[in-house]
Amino acid sequence: MNKKALACLTFTLVLSVPLLFSVSQGLGNGSQTIVNFGTIAPAKPMASMELKTAIVIYGTIALDATQQANVANFDMLVTGVDMTQETLAGIKAINPNIKIFVYIDTIAVSKISNTKENPLWTTIDAHEDWFMHNKAGNRVINNYWWGWYLMDINSGWRDFYVQQANILLSSPYVDGIFGDDVLNEIRWTITAGVFSDAVTNAVLKTSDFSSSYLDNWKSDMVNFLNYVKNHMTAGTKFIINSEERTTNVYLNQTNVDGKMGEGFAESPTVARLMESIDGMVRDSATGKIFLSESNAASPYAPTTRSAEYCYAATFLGMNGNECYFGYNYGQYYGYEQGNNYMPALVTNLGNPSGVYYQSQGVYMRDFTGGIVLFNPSDNSYTINLGNTYQLTNGTIVSSITLDPWSGEILLSHV
Numbered sequence: 001m002n003k004k005a006l007a008c009l010t011f012t013l014v015l016s017v018p019l020l021f022s023v024s025q026g027l028g029n030g031s032q033t034i035v036n037f038g039t040i041a042p043a044k045p046m047a048s049m050e051l052k053t054a055i056v057i058y059g060t061i062a063l064d065a066t067q068q069a070n071v072a073n074f075d076m077l078v079t080g081v082d083m084t085q086e087t088l089a090g091i092k093a094i095n096p097n098i099k100i101f102v103y104i105d106t107i108a109v110s111k112i113s114n115t116k117e118n119p120l121w122t123t124i125d126a127h128e129d130w131f132m133h134n135k136a137g138n139r140v141i142n143n144y145w146w147g148w149y150l151m152d153i154n155s156g157w158r159d160f161y162v163q164q165a166n167i168l169l170s171s172p173y174v175d176g177i178f179g180d181d182v183l184n185e186i187r188w189t190i191t192a193g194v195f196s197d198a199v200t201n202a203v204l205k206t207s208d209f210s211s212s213y214l215d216n217w218k219s220d221m222v223n224f225l226n227y228v229k230n231h232m233t234a235g236t237k238f239i240i241n242s243e244e245r246t247t248n249v250y251l252n253q254t255n256v257d258g259k260m261g262e263g264f265a266e267s268p269t270v271a272r273l274m275e276s277i278d279g280m281v282r283d284s285a286t287g288k289i290f291l292s293e294s295n296a297a298s299p300y301a302p303t304t305r306s307a308e309y310c311y312a313a314t315f316l317g318m319n320g321n322e323c324y325f326g327y328n329y330g331q332y333y334g335y336e337q338g339n340n341y342m343p344a345l346v347t348n349l350g351n352p353s354g355v356y357y358q359s360q361g362v363y364m365r366d367f368t369g370g371i372v373l374f375n376p377s378d379n380s381y382t383i384n385l386g387n388t389y390q391l392t393n394g395t396i397v398s399s400i401t402l403d404p405w406s407g408e409i410l411l412s413h414v
Contacts, residue, residue, distance in 0.1 A: 049351050051318050054078065054291050054326040058103065063087045069094055073346075076291065076324050078103065078178050078260075081168065088173035101178040101239060102168045104161065106224065108148040108181060120164075130157040134208045139198040150195060153224040162231040169233040176237030176257065182225070182250055184243045186217040218249060225254040239289050245272070245279040251286055258289025258322060265294040265310040270376050273313070280317030281355065292317065293326040305406060308392075312407025315349065315372040316356040316365050347392060347409050360384065362402055370411040375402040388413040 054076035057063075062084045063071065071077055072094035078101045088100060111121050124130060131139045132150040140150040151157045165177045183189055187206055195204045206214060229238045237257040242250050244259075251259060261280060267273035284290040294310040307327045314325045350368030357364055361381040363374040370389060375381060382401045389410035390396055396413055 049318065049321055049323075050348055051315060052076065052322075052324045053346060054293070054324040056293060056326055056328060057083070061087075063090075065090065072098060074098060076101070076326075078291075078326075085171060085173065088171065092173050099175045099237070100173055101176045101237070102174055103178050103180060104165060104168070105148070105181050106161070106179045106221075106228075106240070107151055107153060107183070108142060108145060109151060110145070110148045112147060124160070127156060127160075130155050130160065132213075134197060134204055135210065136197065136199075136208070138200070140195050140204065141198040143194055143196050143203065149198065154220055158224055158227050162228055165228065165238075166231075166233050169236045174236075176239060177228075177232065178260070179225070179228070179238060179240045179256075182221060182240040182242045182259075183217070184247075187214045190214075222249065222253050225250065225256050229255050229257075237289070239291070245275045248279070248283050248286070251283055251288055256288070258291070259283065260291040260293050262293050263295070264292040265313040273376055277313060277317040277356070280314070280323075281319045284318060284320035284323050287320055287322065289322045289324065290317075290320065291324040291326055293328075295328050308409065309374075309376075309405060309407040312372050312374040312409060313376075315367075315409070316363060316374055318352065319355075347411070349409070349411070368412075370409065373400070373402055373408045373410065375404065375406050378404050380404060385410070 052075035053073070055071060055074045056078045057071070058080045059082075060080070061082050068087060068090040072091050074095075075097070076099045077091065080103050083102075091098060091100070109118070109124055111118055111125075118124070130151055132152045134140055142148045142150065168174055168177065189195070190204060190206050190209065193203050196202060197204060197208075225238075225240065232238055239258040239260065240250060240256050241262055242259045243262070244250060245261075250256065261276060261283075264276055264280070265273065267276055280290055280292060292310070292314040294313075310327050311325055314323070317323075347370075349370045349372070353366040353368065355365070356372075356374075360383050361375075361377075361379065362383065363376070365372045371385070373383060380401055380403055382399060384399050385397065388396055388398050390413045391400075392409055392411075397410070400408060400410070402408060
């Protein structure tokens, strides 16, 4: 998660207690080869399926009435703990069905936020056993997250996490908790040079940590997630930011309610991108929440065109009734404050007829109400649609040229 945006969180919500922190048949002429870069779940036979919308806003304390109305267009809001109750109340008044999740990092905490000391820092700092330590006995700090300390998920930290989560959940406007940084493997993150010794500032290697910590990371995180969910307020939701693409241990072996696929359409290679899409096919088949969250992903400037690329990728992966699409224009989360709602990207295509496939050089997926085209390549392709379709701008077409790194949503035209 983007910790630069989170660095401006104020760590208090307007409650009485301070809070923690911040393949089927295809169209046209050409081959219809099923493409599968990983092991994916079969497309589910759905009575009804709709891709919902979500927005992520961090680092913002309050929204005015216009911004609240913009946010209320979405089906889900993920926000920081500093968003005022008045703002949340205003959004819920406009859209009572919007689901609001509040951010708490699962493995890290910062001493400073918005140039002020975290009001809970004194409590946290007094519990040395809550912090993760290297073999030298020193605390571990993140090189890229602006002073965020690594916490020990096997310690009393998890009880403190639950305590703060339940304070947040006491708000009548909050539906759940968003747990960030549920890392697939801590060893990979350490190898990338992410962590340093908080005393010496030396970049840490895997040899600086105990082998048990490294080897047991995933099972320990599974235990942490189950513990948190089991002790959260009944009836509330717990979704996580998980980087798992080719596996789904955290969804299958825990009772969390879903996940975010952060940077969903931003993968550096086509193979990795398709792993993400296959992962969504598999994960959303569980019936749990799947939030496809992307920033401007194509090589073009952040525009509606880029958003359509991410939107199309999400339609390829949708395989359940709890799928959400999120897109941010801004470099940092919360930059748009809800103003990036794009009605053209709220399209009900009906139910998928099957999984995605490749035809005429691009990826496609058929729906009862239209078709999705997706081109993650440097080439342009002119597609014979074999029928007439309507673009999101209302234009009627029977063929279309798909530019490099682009996507199109086409509605059936009668």
